[in-house]
Amino acid sequence: MLSIVRSGALGRTIHKLNSTSSRLPKPSCLTHRKHHIYKYSTMQTHTTISSYRAWRTSLPPSTTSVGVIPTMGALHAGHISLVRHAALENTHVVVTIFLNPAQFSPTEDLAAYPKTLPADLAKLQALNDSLPSDAKGRVSAVFAPTVGEMYPLGIPLNRSEQVGTFVEVVPLSAKLEGGTRPHFFRGVATVCTKLFNITAPDRVYFGQKDIQQTVILRRLLADLCYNVELRVVPTEREADGLAMSSRNVFLEGRRRDVAIVLYKALKAAEGVYLSGEGKASEMLKVAREVVERGKVESGGMVELDYVSLNEGGLLEEVEVVERGKGVILSAAMWVNPTKEGEGRVRLIDNLILD
Ligand SMILES: Nc1ncnc2c1ncn2[C@@H]1O[C@H](COP(=O)(O)OP(=O)(O)OP(=O)(O)O)[C@@H](O)[C@H]1O
Ligand SMILES: CC(C)(CO)[C@@H](O)C(=O)[O-]
Numbered sequence: 001m002l003s004i005v006r007s008g009a010l011g012r013t014i015h016k017l018n019s020t021s022s023r024l025p026k027p028s029c030l031t032h033r034k035h036h037i038y039k040y041s042t043m044q045t046h047t048t049i050s051s052y053r054a055w056r057t058s059l060p061p062s063t064t065s066v067g068v069i070p071t072m073g074a075l076h077a078g079h080i081s082l083v084r085h086a087a088l089e090n091t092h093v094v095v096t097i098f099l100n101p102a103q104f105s106p107t108e109d110l111a112a113y114p115k116t117l118p119a120d121l122a123k124l125q126a127l128n129d130s131l132p133s134d135a136k137g138r139v140s141a142v143f144a145p146t147v148g149e150m151y152p153l154g155i156p157l158n159r160s161e162q163v164g165t166f167v168e169v170v171p172l173s174a175k176l177e178g179g180t181r182p183h184f185f186r187g188v189a190t191v192c193t194k195l196f197n198i199t200a201p202d203r204v205y206f207g208q209k210d211i212q213q214t215v216i217l218r219r220l221l222a223d224l225c226y227n228v229e230l231r232v233v234p235t236e237r238e239a240d241g242l243a244m245s246s247r248n249v250f251l252e253g254r255r256r257d258v259a260i261v262l263y264k265a266l267k268a269a270e271g272v273y274l275s276g277e278g279k280a281s282e283m284l285k286v287a288r289e290v291v292e293r294g295k296v297e298s299g300g301m302v303e304l305d306y307v308s309l310n311e312g313g314l315l316e317e318v319e320v321v322e323r324g325k326g327v328i329l330s331a332a333m334w335v336n337p338t339k340e341g342e343g344r345v346r347l348i349d350n351l352i353l354d
């Protein structure tokens, strides 16, 4: 049985799920409940802080380690890779699924963002079953709260109307992604602080695709004295190299084809580095040329936002890439709409040189 725990003691809430009163969409597999009894036997989905905490405090501290993977849902192989890494290192893995309004500006794609909770739960359970025998079943909880649970004072997208406590990591949050999305990392840092406080992890797992996010959250964990390790998991890619991303569902046909330009630009710049060139300006020039060519050839379907070579501490731009220093080559690009009803899609990606 899949237990979606909404409040109070586990037994009571499991009972609730089996009634028709659950507000959560039911995973389609529940209609074949008998067949899935074993499959769904280990994973609980909590939608309230209190029910999650009741479960978390019931775990024996001396033999438990909890790995947490914060996500916004619409799970793909990139997310699954994070969960798999966590399952190999912790006795319990918790996936949070929360589409966080605070990291979207009023003009961004919050409303269009894909929401696929039943499919997400099924993917996690399938992973649970496919883990090596000593790790099977370790994906023990999903925390999927409502917006009201996470922001009891409300969370208007317009920053000047927001009320309450927000967390900002300066000056990192104003750089790169923060240059174009000034609200973004304040929203991420705030929700992650809440999620860390609620889920009480020993380790947290984030993807390299969002590398600036990992730098900022590592800073946050250190500055706010959390006793939590942050792990960065390599980027999962499609066969042609496109970084997997929940927003890729917006890319069909020609938009999907042209999206690969971002990865090609990074690889071209990396090629310059690997050929022995150390000057950042030479690498960045080549990356810009690749995107520009893609733009011309596609009739203006893509637009480079930035490409940058920065060191991983304060994210300062570097002029020369020194070997062995681990410089981050990162870029962001827009894929423009091609027809009525489509929005602009923002893609980000990065490679680490050395
Ligand atoms: N391709 C990927 N490989 C590894 N980790 C990833 C990948 N894509 C996302 N992640 C990680 O999964 C976690 C949750 O990310 P999120 O739910 O925002 O998905 P996303 O695919 O990054 O979505 P978006 O399209 O909004 O960027 C983050 O730590 C993110 O870095
Ligand atoms: C970390 C995160 C889950 C916070 O909402 C989000 O920014 C993401 O998925 O990368």
Ligand code: BAL
Binding pocket: 072, 103, 210
């Ligand atoms: N993973 C990034 C989430 C966002 O773009 O809002």
